[in-house]
Amino acid sequence: xxxxxxxxxxGITGVGLARDLALRGIHSVLVEKxxxxxxxxxxxxxxxxxxxxxxxxxxxxxxxxxxxxALLKRVAGHCIEDTGGxxxxxxxxxxxxxxxxxSLCSRCGIACKAISAAEARELEPxxxxxxxAAFQVPDASVDPFHLCLDNLSEALELGSRVMLxxxxxxxxxxxxxxxxxxxxxxxxxxxxxMTADLIVNAAGAWAREVAARAGIEMDLLYSKxxxxxxxxxxxxxxxxxxxxxxxxxxxxxxxxxxILGTTSIPIDSLARIVPTVPESDHIVETASAMVPSLKTTRxxxxxxxxxxxxxxxxxxxxxxxxRGFALLDHATDGIENFISIIxxxxxxxxxxxEKTADLVSRRLGxxxxxxxxxxxxxxxAANRWTAAGLSPKLWMKAKAPGDLLLCECEMVPASxxxxxxxxxxxxxxxxxxxxxxxxxxVGKGTCQGAFCGLRINAYLYDQxxxxxxxxxxxxxxxxxARWRGMRPILWGxxxxxxxxxxxxxxxxxxxxxxxxx
Amino acid sequence: xxxxAPITCDLCVIGSGMxxxxxxxxxxxxGLSTVLVxxxxxxxxxxxxxxxxxxxxxxxxxxxxxxxxxxxAVVKDLPQHPYARLSTATIRAAFEEVLAFxxxxxxxxxxxxxxxxxxxxxxxxxxxxxxxxxxxxSGVAARQHKAACLLVxxxxxxxxSTHQIRxxxxxxxxxxxxxxxxxxxxxxxxxxxxxxxxxxxxxxxxRANWAAVLEPHIQGAAAIGVPAILGISxxxxxxxxxxxxxxxxxxxxxxxxxxxxxxxMKEAFERGLAGRKTGLLLENKVFRATVHRNSGFLLEAxxxxxxxxxxxxAVLLATGRFMGGGLQADRHGLRESIFNLxxxxxxxxxxxxxxxxxxxxxxxxxxxxxxxxxxxxxLDAVGxxxxxxLFAAGSILAHQDWIRMKCGSGLAFSTAYAAVENVKAELxxx
Numbered sequence: 001x002x003x004x005x006x007x008x009x010x011g012i013t014g015v016g017l018a019r020d021l022a023l024r025g026i027h028s029v030l031v032e033k034x035x036x037x038x039x040x041x042x043x044x045x046x047x048x049x050x051x052x053x054x055x056x057x058x059x060x061x062x063x064x065x066x067x068x069x070a071l072l073k074r075v076a077g078h079c080i081e082d083t084g085g086x087x088x089x090x091x092x093x094x095x096x097x098x099x100x101x102x103s104l105c106s107r108c109g110i111a112c113k114a115i116s117a118a119e120a121r122e123l124e125p126x127x128x129x130x131x132x133a134a135f136q137v138p139d140a141s142v143d144p145f146h147l148c149l150d151n152l153s154e155a156l157e158l159g160s161r162v163m164l165x166x167x168x169x170x171x172x173x174x175x176x177x178x179x180x181x182x183x184x185x186x187x188x189x190x191x192x193x194m195t196a197d198l199i200v201n202a203a204g205a206w207a208r209e210v211a212a213r214a215g216i217e218m219d220l221l222y223s224k225x226x227x228x229x230x231x232x233x234x235x236x237x238x239x240x241x242x243x244x245x246x247x248x249x250x251x252x253x254x255x256x257x258x259i260l261g262t263t264s265i266p267i268d269s270l271a272r273i274v275p276t277v278p279e280s281d282h283i284v285e286t287a288s289a290m291v292p293s294l295k296t297t298r299x300x301x302x303x304x305x306x307x308x309x310x311x312x313x314x315x316x317x318x319x320x321x322x323r324g325f326a327l328l329d330h331a332t333d334g335i336e337n338f339i340s341i342i343x344x345x346x347x348x349x350x351x352x353x354e355k356t357a358d359l360v361s362r363r364l365g366x367x368x369x370x371x372x373x374x375x376x377x378x379x380x381a382a383n384r385w386t387a388a389g390l391s392p393k394l395w396m397k398a399k400a401p402g403d404l405l406l407c408e409c410e411m412v413p414a415s416x417x418x419x420x421x422x423x424x425x426x427x428x429x430x431x432x433x434x435x436x437x438x439x440x441x442v443g444k445g446t447c448q449g450a451f452c453g454l455r456i457n458a459y460l461y462d463q464x465x466x467x468x469x470x471x472x473x474x475x476x477x478x479x480x481a482r483w484r485g486m487r488p489i490l491w492g493x494x495x496x497x498x499x500x501x502x503x504x505x506x507x508x509x510x511x512x513x514x515x516x517x
Numbered sequence: 518x519x520x521x522a523p524i525t526c527d528l529c530v531i532g533s534g535m536x537x538x539x540x541x542x543x544x545x546x547x548g549l550s551t552v553l554v555x556x557x558x559x560x561x562x563x564x565x566x567x568x569x570x571x572x573x574x575x576x577x578x579x580x581x582x583x584x585x586x587x588x589x590a591v592v593k594d595l596p597q598h599p600y601a602r603l604s605t606a607t608i609r610a611a612f613e614e615v616l617a618f619x620x621x622x623x624x625x626x627x628x629x630x631x632x633x634x635x636x637x638x639x640x641x642x643x644x645x646x647x648x649x650x651x652x653x654x655s656g657v658a659a660r661q662h663k664a665a666c667l668l669v670x671x672x673x674x675x676x677x678s679t680h681q682i683r684x685x686x687x688x689x690x691x692x693x694x695x696x697x698x699x700x701x702x703x704x705x706x707x708x709x710x711x712x713x714x715x716x717x718x719x720x721x722x723x724r725a726n727w728a729a730v731l732e733p734h735i736q737g738a739a740a741i742g743v744p745a746i747l748g749i750s751x752x753x754x755x756x757x758x759x760x761x762x763x764x765x766x767x768x769x770x771x772x773x774x775x776x777x778x779x780x781x782m783k784e785a786f787e788r789g790l791a792g793r794k795t796g797l798l799l800e801n802k803v804f805r806a807t808v809h810r811n812s813g814f815l816l817e818a819x820x821x822x823x824x825x826x827x828x829x830x831a832v833l834l835a836t837g838r839f840m841g842g843g844l845q846a847d848r849h850g851l852r853e854s855i856f857n858l859x860x861x862x863x864x865x866x867x868x869x870x871x872x873x874x875x876x877x878x879x880x881x882x883x884x885x886x887x888x889x890x891x892x893x894x895x896l897d898a899v900g901x902x903x904x905x906x907l908f909a910a911g912s913i914l915a916h917q918d919w920i921r922m923k924c925g926s927g928l929a930f931s932t933a934y935a936a937v938e939n940v941k942a943e944l945x946x947x
Binding site for chain 2: 274276277278281284401402404405406451454455457458459461462464466467468469471472475476479480482483486487490491492495496498499500502503504505506507508509510511512513514
């Protein structure tokens with residue numbers, strides 16, 4: 001197989017790049033070793049930064065965020081909820097930091113309005129009574145899955161290709177140039193070769209591993225961040241703690257839930273990225289200074305991602321490093337057709353993709369400007385099911401007879417599951433429960449997949465989409481994946497739910513016994 | 518505290534799951550004046566199968582055909598398991614007394630003498646259990662002989678697919694045909710609910726209509742497997758009538774919980790106990806308990822708030838675990854809900870659950886619970902009974918994992934039986 005550009009990595013940068021190139025008429029193939037947004041792109045707050053968070057530590061990043069967030073609200077508005085945000089300080093927080101905040105914001109051109117503690121509590125009643133300062137900023141909430149999927153769908157519609165579950169296992173080098181790329185599909189075991197004029201490494205945290213396969217050493221650090229999801233939306237706005245960036249100081253509403261985080265733990269290996277019990281305790285304890293009810297609210301899941309940080313190895317606190325990005329042309333390392341785009345953040349993905357596409361265009365001798373700053377992102381029907389709260393609305397409105405609800409917690413009907421599966425097929429993926437869950441609210445409600453997993457399994461057999469013992473294998477791997485997020489938050493009602501799930505899946509169905517007999 | 522006079526009794530059973538219901542039954546059968554207080558809990562999720570002991574040791578995942586041999590092995594290897602405090606005669610007697618009661622309530626059971634039976638689940642896995650609802654019994658032999666059977670699916674019944682069952686069984690049971698039918702009187706495109714279908718099949722007209730739908734599909738099938746919808750209170754009768762109409766054995770396969778199998782048990786217990794003048798405070802919970810060394814227990818109960826008082830000489834705690842509400846967990850630890858009894862538990866929350874949900878060894882938190890003396894009396898921090906007439910039974914007990922060991926019903930019945938015997942003995946001491 002051959003293409004002009006091979007993109008490695010199906011995170012927001014990779015799919016954003018695929019779309020940007022496609023709009024310039026450049027053909028690309030995107031390979032992703034797991035699934036779309038399976039890394040940091042799908043494991044963050046879903047916060048569209050106004051930039052206010054970086055006004056002190058990284059004013060350049062702050063300005064980038066300000067410009068990009070305003071731009072995305074125009075061109076990708078359907079993936080964004082323009083909630084607005086608050087920065088709040090509580091008793092004991094650094095008052096000098098608070099005092100400097102408005103002028104730092106204004107230096108970066110970020111709108112920032114001081115309001116009284118009482119006004120802030122009127123806007124968001126869950127805020128602590130011990131508030132000492134509050135400012136309004138133009139933060140917003142973004143659905144990263146929706147954003148990734150729509151970028152990809154538009155690129156595909158324009159003729160690009162995607163290969164999911166496909167990993168780069170080697171580069172075939174020939175005097176300063178990558179001649180061929182060897183790929184393997186982890187689902188089928190099938191190996192293949194690809195030739196490309198240019199290869200872009202957009203593998204996020206895995207960029208270092210990809211570069212290493214080409215013999216290039218990359219200075220990329222890993223910082224693990226864990227987050228918690230509450231079962232209800234606690235605030236209308238994004239809430240930031242007004243202090244130097246630290247743990248558990250952001251609460252972001254997303255549809256019908258809120259997302260709380262994060263931690264920042266330097267790690268050396270990407271082998272097992274899971275949220276832990278001590279992390280979840282730490283997040284709850286720390287954030288409750290800002291919103292006391294976080295101590296008593298119900299959590300439905302935790303998750304963890306890895307931030308790839310560009311920087312010096314000598315620094316050990318991940319937060320002090322730049323959240324900016326770096327575009328590396330490996331011609332300087334002796335490989336003329338290999339580029340890496342590393343670091344960055346969700347809010348600036350479009351800019352990263354554009355800068356990369358500019359370089360790609362120059363190298364390919366294509367003289368077309370990027371269009372992503374002006375051309376609206378096209379919404380695709382198959383991708384809209386990720387939004388919390390959307391599915392019930394559409395289902396209630398449509399009331400199509402025969403459209404049974406397969407996920408009763410989040411009200412996802414069979415028609416939505418069908419649409420999502422069609423989308424997966426278009427992406428060349430496999431309609432596993434995991435893949436369906438990433439593209440919809442399936443498994444994200446209070447049952448965490450215990451019941452909807454069984455209903456969808458049965459439905460897929462009836463539709464002829466599963467055969468043999470595939471369903472059991474799929475159910476097991478889905479439950480295992482959900483478990484990583486459940487384990488850190490199993491107390492109170494969540495533990496009740498877990499016991500019920502275990503009684504059904506193990507006590508009754510015997511799934512832990514591995515299907516013998 | 519309430520104005521009305523307290524209800525006085527010998528024994529107050531707290532909890533209306535399998536252990537609580539069984540305990541109330543044992544108590545009235547022994548002439549104790551009994552009050553049962555409890556909300557409808559996990560019993561509605563019951564599959565209808567009565568497990569005695571199936572898997573031990575968990576790490577090896579060893580399955581036992583002979584549950585009594587399995588119990589002997591458990592008693593030897595896990596001396597703290599509640600079964601280690603019971604004789605096999607007690608466990609047998611407990612089962613027999615409950616099964617006789619179920620039989621009298623129209624809920625008949627079958628099983629092999631001293632052997633587990635292999636039953637089919639709704640995803641096509643096979644489960645070992647000790648006693649099987651009569652309505653599911655033909656399926657055991659049919660599976661054993663790989664008989665050519667017809668599996669019936671119903672349009673609109675979610676979480677149940679005969680395609681899935683057949684595909685999962687594969688070569689283990691090759692001669693299966695499947696058919697999906699619209700249940701008479703239901704919308705071909707809507708949801709159907711097992712309870713409604715089951716209540717419908719309690720009428721002869723509905724059975725005739727359904728038999729007419731199924732009849733053309735039999736085509737020489739040795740037996741017909743259907744979702745568990747064959748009536749609620751008279752399931753055996755519904756099954757026999759259907760078999761007569763179809764001229765062929767019929768067996769049920771449980772639907773995804775909660776189905777009607779749990780409802781059958783719940784209603785059988787409630788019906789039978791009400792007839793025996795048990796004080797049933799269903800949909801009630803105990804809000805406060807006051808303990809007197811000599812006079813016994815004062816329990817304030819009600820549905821939303823306490824509105825009546827039960828004065829009991831003895832209390833049997835059968836409140837279950839997290840689902841039943843007997844144990845409560847916060848981020849810092851586990852506690853017992855009513856008497857704040859000491860709960861045996863892992864030291865840190867990080868040790869509650871293993872990294873893999875399906876880890877065969879089971880999660881340590883599931884072996885947390887109340888530690889008792891040999892009479893099933895919960896112990897205080899220094900290992901003495903908290904009160905001479907406070908007992909506990911069922912899944913709240915420590916050192917067992919009923920879900921993974923497949924010993925839920927056996928544990929519930931037999932510990933309730935022993936505890937009630939001990940209550941009686943203690944009350945006779947005066």
